[in-house]
Amino acid sequence: MNATMYLSQKPEATAADILSYEQILDVLPHPILLVRFDGVIIYANQASQAMLEAVVGKDVYQLFPSFSPRIVTDADHSTHLIVSKDGRSFEATPEFVSDGIILLDLRRLLNGPVGTASRDRDELTGLMNRQALLSRMSRTLGQGGACRPIAVHCLDLDRFKMVNDTLGHVVGDLLLKKVAGRLQSACGGGDAIARIGGDEFVILQHDVTDEATAAKLASRIVDIVGRTYVIHSHTINIGVSVGVAIETEASQACNLLRNGELALSEAKTDRGRYCIFQPGMDTCLIQRREIEVDLRRAVALKQFKLNYQPFVDVLTNEVAGFEALLRWEHPAKGFIPPLTFIPVAEETGLITKIGDWVMRTACEEAVSWPGEVIVAVNVSPLQFRAHTLLQTVASALERSGLPAHRLEIEITEGALLDDTEKVVQTLNALRDLGVKISMDDFGTGYSSLSYLQKFPFDKIKIDRSFVAVDSEDSAAILKSIATLGNSLGMAITAEGVETTEQLARVRSERCTHVQGYLTGRPMGANQIPSFFTQLG
């Protein structure tokens, strides 16, 4: 400002006679930057060098991780609140000074981020939040021009929850910060990075000329985020799944995001990889929607029935019980396999209703079976979360008159993943009723021995894959699970036994029960009496 006064006192002198413009700008106490449209700084006054370590040639993104000149449009004379790398807030008024060059006039805000700045920011990581991301997306998509086309990368961390549960939230939060840092280093200057939920991030990549450009960033993210972390001397390994959607003509922010999320769920089936959205993926989604509609109807119209597959005591060769298997006979589409509809039922929460029906029906149908024959019923992890399981079981037993010791509840490791303490509480309460509890599909999931430690299961069911495949590996796994179960005093059921050789093998490994086509296929409730008659 001194410079201006000086100029006005000596009207006959031109500015250049007295001070160069650069000198004038250097006198200013606040940072001034000239930034090319690609983000490279081409001029930095002294204040900006001192306050921001601005250097000509650096990317403005290195100073302000969330700012990109691309978000400035011709018509835009508004001020932006931007936060420097070290967390100081500035008010920026960007002006186009010539073709593709922007003047950034920066004023320090001493009271920290206020107004929109904090509203747009994820507090923990300093990245954008969902709101800011959406408005940036629609601005970019609406604007056309230089930085298009764009790609959206939807990220979800694998195993983050385990870290939070085992090492605590403090470490979990630090981990999220480190992930944010790695994303910033993996991305280019103009890309926008947002944290939109607990362990979910979205990246908006600019200048995606072809699929390979997007694929390159996605695979870099998978690599860098998946590398080992060291926090408070803990070594932490997580992974990240990435779903990518590349802009096509007439893309809208919400569609791009939706496609990215779709590709993400595809990527997550394998974890630790990226997947680029393909048009076919929406048909999958549409099919899922259809299943959902059909499923709601099926619950109302009782299109379900239960089949029962016997399991046999290896020592006595007698049928010890039956596992209840859910069957859905769609009036038009025919038999729909559980693998198709159970995930949808879980996603939509319909599983609790269906689960209640299964529990009630199984108990009712089993009550007429001879002697001490058991009915085993599968329970989804989501039924535990609904907190009504205990009541469902108690009332099913009461209404049917089935003695509790003839009911066996099968859970998977998945049930113990979340909120383990609550789940163990429920399991104990069920056990107090007299119900048996078994661990299903052992060997396929995390198969952590710690799950066996958390609760004294009555039985472990070894997944069919270890029985069916006659390899050294699966034999060794079968053997060790059986040995483990024996030493913990748990019964062991080998599933999927189809041949007499398999039966012999399973028997020699001291499994206590077998279940499979060899000892009996699934049958309707009405076939069970004749099944027993045949056995004699």
Added chain:
Amino acid sequence: MKNSMFRLAYYSHNHLPDDAATFAVSIQELLEKSRANNLRDGITGALLFNKGCFAQVLEGSLDKVEAAFERIQQDERHGDVSLLALDPIEQRSFPNWAMGFIGKSQKCAERFSTIGTLSGFDPTALNGGEIQSLLRDLALEEETAYQS
């Protein structure tokens, strides 16, 4: 805890360009930067490399070592980083080097002899010491693996 001394060791696969001239320049840049940062942070250690892999020991206060390792993890000049050790230590094994280095093969040694002088790094001092020999063995193994 934050300020107690730790030693971290890892090895990784080298992503630097194969051609000798660029490789030498890249290594030199990397070492200069590392040395400057490590001096600032009170970190000492050694870096081994050949054309296949890096192996590195970092010693210093836990928070500084963690921060350096985090930067190193973000570096695309290498990948497949395997953390070998992270342990509290009583004293440093490399008290005098902000970042010493050694190239493994004879050829490497010749090629980088000038940098060796620059860094004031004395490879003979590496004799003895568990981690050092561990690193050497690893580097050697990697090298043979790469050649076959």
